[in-house]
Amino acid sequence: MSTFDETIPPTASPEVEFISLAHLNPSTELAPIPTRGIDLPYFRRYVAALEDGGYDYTLLPYGSSSADSFVVASAVGQLTERIKPIVALRPNTTPPTVAAQKLATLDQLTEGRAVVHLISGGSDAEQARQGDYLPKDRRYARTSEYVDLLRRSWTEPAAFGHDGEFYKFDDFGPGFAPYESPIPISIGGQSDEAFAVGGAKADIFSFWGEPLDDLSSEIDRVHAIARAAGRTTLPRIWVTFRPIIAKTDAEAWQKAHVYVDRIATSFGKQPYRKGVPQNVGSQRALTFADRAERYDRALWTRTAAVTNAAGASTALVGSPETVAAAILDYVDRGASLVSIRGYDTLADAVDYGEHILPLVRQEIAHRRATGRRGTLQAEHLGNYA
Secondary structure (H helix, E strand, O other): OOEEEEEHHHHOOOEEEEEEEEOOOOOOOOOOOOOOOOOOOHHHHHHHHHHHOOOEEEEEOOOOOOOOOHHHHHHHHHHHHEEEEEEEEEOOOOHHHHHHHHHHHHHHHOOOOOOOOOOOOOEEEEEEHOOHHHHHHHHHHHHHHHHHHHHHHHOOOOOOOOOEOOOOOOEOOOOOOOOOOOOOEEEEEEOHHHHHHHHHHHOOOEEEEEHOOOOHHHHHHHHHHHHHHOOOOOOEEHHHHHHEEEOOHHHHHHHHHHHHHHHHHHHHHHHHHOOOOOHHHHHHHHHEEEEEOOEEOOOOOHHHHHHOOOOOEEEEEHHHHHHHHHHHHHHHHOEEEEOOOOOHHHHHHHHHHHHHHHHHHHHHHHHHHEEEEEEEOOHHHHOOO
């Protein structure tokens, strides 16, 4: 049986939805493969593993030298029946009225599954590769205007014009409509500008994995901004981790140290990743890594340290029971969207679907049925095999 520490109303435990990241080929941080292409059989296997594993969403990342996220999202939509594709979109790459049209088209083709994650841009150098020279604070101001225009494009019943700081057009619309309702908009970042825009306007606000108390303060900050903006529905909270699991906690930690040595070797061969990151999220991750390697139940920061916090890189290490319990710790602090992606990408996606997602969902269902919040224990949750 589980050990109960708190009685809660049955409706207090939120639904938890899981996100993965779509991988286009077998190259990983553990074993990089020089390629810029799509391995179509691998991509099909990966997407099928997400569908079979019970994931709810997959993020289609965007970079100046990566595959186009819109096209890949459309492929995901046709290869799956249930997975919701999240299009990562930089406002500098696509005018808002065109983005609204493309997203609504995706939403129609997937019967309401489209989501968009707006990336304002954390690196001046990366933005400049595609001709964007706005300073970072102005990029978030542009994102704010972009969000308004996306929603107007989806909902205005007649043509409208706009003359703003970043965009100007005449007599647009009515735009192509989404399947049933406006498409959810996600925003992330740790700068003051990110909080201001995301708290006031985003449907979803995304974070990288941080120590529980630090992340709780950031969630409170987002929600306070939302309330100050007069919102009655608060942004959902999305948090991302890189779990490393094995049958026991001890075996997981052994595996984690092997992984980090391989990752460090891989990243050590890429000098362009050196230096102080410009984005605040990476700076925070490195600060946590400098302070300690381990936090809370299972959070490990060494993976962030060896990669110079290049993207979401903090790990959760332990048995499936330990990692599932750690995820629920974050759910208890307000997260309802949990992104988990591994370092051995396809194998980890399969393992998480078999051993992590069911444990978390079982505990949530248990809480709803009993009105109690418990501690995950192996004897009532099964074992990793």
